[in-house]
Amino acid sequence: MMRQKFTNICVLQSFLLLANKLIFLFLISTKVYADWTKAEGRYFISRNISKGEACDRALMLAKRNALSKKWFSKV
Numbered sequence: 001m002m003r004q005k006f007t008n009i010c011v012l013q014s015f016l017l018l019a020n021k022l023i024f025l026f027l028i029s030t031k032v033y034a035d036w037t038k039a040e041g042r043y044f045i046s047r048n049i050s051k052g053e054a055c056d057r058a059l060m061l062a063k064r065n066a067l068s069k070k071w072f073s074k075v
Contacts, residue, residue: 039066 041061045054 035070037066037069039069041065
């Protein structure tokens with residue numbers, strides 16, 4: 001009886017794992033397009049902001065500029 005319960009649990013877990021992988025495969029499988037682009041972002045360093053934070057903000061501005069060049073106007 002104990003062996004039967006163990007086998008049923010293993011079969012159920014295997015089925016759920018397989019179903020999870022199939023759902024993930026169907027939902028995530030989409031066409032992806034990529035392209036290189038150049039963009040620039042500048043942020044001025046003042047007394048209220050550190051150099052690292054200014055660099056992070058400049059990077060974010062560069063990413064926004066790159067996306068706006070490639071058809072994505074809302075970021």
